[in-house]
Amino acid sequence: MDFKFNEDQEMLSKAARSFADEFLAEYVEGIEENDEMPREVIEEAAARDFMAVTIPEEYDGLGMGHLARIILLEEISRVSAALGMLLQVWHLGIHPIVRFGSEEQKQKYLPRMAAGELLAGLAVTESTGGSDPTAVQTEAVKDGDDYILNGRKVYITSSHLSKVVGVMARMADDPKSFTIFLLDEDCPGWRAGRQEKKIGFKGSNTGDLIMEDCRVPAANIIGKIGDGLKIGLNSIGEVGRAGMAAVSLGILAASLEDAVKFSNSRVLGGKAINKNQAIQIKLADMYMDLEMSRLLAYKAATLGDEGQRCDTEMAMAKYYSSEASVRSAKAACDIHGGLGYMMETPTQRYLRDALLVISSAGTTEIQQIIVSKAAIKKYS
Numbered sequence: 001m002d003f004k005f006n007e008d009q010e011m012l013s014k015a016a017r018s019f020a021d022e023f024l025a026e027y028v029e030g031i032e033e034n035d036e037m038p039r040e041v042i043e044e045a046a047a048r049d050f051m052a053v054t055i056p057e058e059y060d061g062l063g064m065g066h067l068a069r070i071i072l073l074e075e076i077s078r079v080s081a082a083l084g085m086l087l088q089v090w091h092l093g094i095h096p097i098v099r100f101g102s103e104e105q106k107q108k109y110l111p112r113m114a115a116g117e118l119l120a121g122l123a124v125t126e127s128t129g130g131s132d133p134t135a136v137q138t139e140a141v142k143d144g145d146d147y148i149l150n151g152r153k154v155y156i157t158s159s160h161l162s163k164v165v166g167v168m169a170r171m172a173d174d175p176k177s178f179t180i181f182l183l184d185e186d187c188p189g190w191r192a193g194r195q196e197k198k199i200g201f202k203g204s205n206t207g208d209l210i211m212e213d214c215r216v217p218a219a220n221i222i223g224k225i226g227d228g229l230k231i232g233l234n235s236i237g238e239v240g241r242a243g244m245a246a247v248s249l250g251i252l253a254a255s256l257e258d259a260v261k262f263s264n265s266r267v268l269g270g271k272a273i274n275k276n277q278a279i280q281i282k283l284a285d286m287y288m289d290l291e292m293s294r295l296l297a298y299k300a301a302t303l304g305d306e307g308q309r310c311d312t313e314m315a316m317a318k319y320y321s322s323e324a325s326v327r328s329a330k331a332a333c334d335i336h337g338g339l340g341y342m343m344e345t346p347t348q349r350y351l352r353d354a355l356l357v358i359s360s361a362g363t364t365e366i367q368q369i370i371v372s373k374a375a376i377k378k379y380s
C-alpha cells in the first residue's frame with residue numbers, strides 16, 4: 001500500500017501547517033485560559049476551506065477523502081487538539097448528509113457548511129451509556145407530517161455552537177427502530193443545556209442537547225425511518241474514529257517534537273540529557289508510536305478512499321493511536337522533569353488532551369471488542 005500524498009494532499013498538509021504555526025499558535029494560550037474557541041479562529045479555518053474538505057465539489061466543497069482529512073486534522077491538532085476536535089466533529093456532522101442525505105438536504109446544508117456558516121454535530125450519546133447506542137431514550141412521535149422529539153443528549157461536542165445537529169432517536173411506535181433527525185434553526189424546541197467542565201480539550205465545547213416537544217419535519221430525516229443505527233454506526237465507525245485517530249497523531253507529533261527539543265537543550269552533568277540511553281529509549285518509543293499510529297490511520301483511510309470497508313482498520317487506528325498519545329504525552333512530561341508538570345510547558349496539556357481522546361468516538365474497550373471480533377472471524 002502506497003501512502004505517498006498526492007499533489008492536493010501535499011498542498012492541504014502545507015496549508016494546514018502554515019495555518020497552525022503562523023495563525024493558530026498565537027491563540028493557544030488564550031483558548032486554554034478562557035476555555036473558549038475564538039470566533040475569528042473558526043472563521044479563519046473556514047476561510048481556508050478546512051470545513052469543506054470532505055464535502056463534494058458540486059456542493060462547494062473540496063471533494064477530498066479520509067486521508068486528506070487525517071492529514072488536515074493531524075497538522076491542526078499538533079498545535080491545538082481542541083480545534084482539531086471542533087473540525088473533526090464538524091466533519092462528523094457533515095458525513096451523514098453527504099453519504100445518506102437526500103438531494104434536497106445536500107443542497108440546503110452542504111454549501112453553507114462548506115462556507116463555515118453552519119457548524120454541524122452528531123448527537124447519539126445519552127446518560128444511559130454511550131457504548132451502547134441502542135440504550136438511546138430520546139423518543140420521536142409522529143404528528144402529521146412532522147415528528148415530535150423529547151430527550152436529552154450528553155457529552156455532545158459543540159453543543160452550544162452547532163446550528164445543525166444529527167440526533168439519533170428511538171421511534172415511539174417501534175422501540176427497536178432508530179432514526180437520525182436533522183435539527184436545524186427552523187425546528188423549535190431544542191437547545192443546549194449544561195456545559196461540561198473538562199480537564200482537557202479546553203476550548204472544545206461539550207455539553208447537553210435538550211429536546212422538549214421539538215418539532216422536526218419528515219424532510220429532515222436522514223435516510224429512512226429505522227436507518228438510524230446503520231447511519232450512526234457508519235458515521236462514528238468511519239469518520240468519528242478516523243478523526244480521533246488524527247487528533248491523536250497531532251498530540252503524538254507535538255509530544256515528540258517538544259521532547260526532542262527539550263532533551264537537546266537540557267544539559268546535565270556536562271551533556272545533553274538525550275545522550276543518556278534511558279532518554280533515548282523513551283524517544284525511540286515515542287517515534288515508533290507516532291509512525292505506527294500513522295501507518296494504521298493512513299491504511300484505514302486509504303481503504304476508505306478506495307471504497308472498501310474500513311471499520312475494523314479505523315477501530316485499530318483509533319485504539320492504538322489514542323493509547324499511544326497518552327504514553328507519549330506522559331513520556332514528554334517525564335523528559336521535561338519538573339517543568340513537564342508546569343502550566344507554562346505544553347506537555348501537561350498534551351497529557352490532559354490525550355486522556356480524553358480515549359473515551360470519545362468509542363472507548364478503548366469498545367475498539368478492542370471490534371478488533372477481536374475481526375480477528376476471531378479471520379483466524380477461526
Ligand SMILES: Cc1cc2nc3c(=O)[nH]c(=O)nc-3n(C[C@H](O)[C@H](O)[C@H](O)COP(=O)(O)OP(=O)(O)OC[C@H]3O[C@@H](n4cnc5c(N)ncnc54)[C@H](O)[C@@H]3O)c2cc1C
Pocket residue numbers: 089121122123124125126127128129130131132154155156157158201206356359360361362363364365366
Ligand atoms: C469530550 C467528549 C466529547 C464527546 N462528543 C460526543 C459527540 O459529539 N456526540 C456523541 O454522541 N457523543 C460524544 N461523546 C460521548 C462518547 O462517545 C462516550 O463518552 C463514549 O461512547 C463512552 O460512553 P459513556 O461515557 O457513556 O461510557 P459507558 O458507555 O458508560 O462506558 C463506561 C465504561 O464501560 C466500558 N464498557 C462499556 N461497554 C462495555 C463492554 N461491552 N465490554 C467492556 N467494557 C465496556 C467502557 O469502555 C468504559 O470504560 C463525547 C465524549 C467526550 C468525553
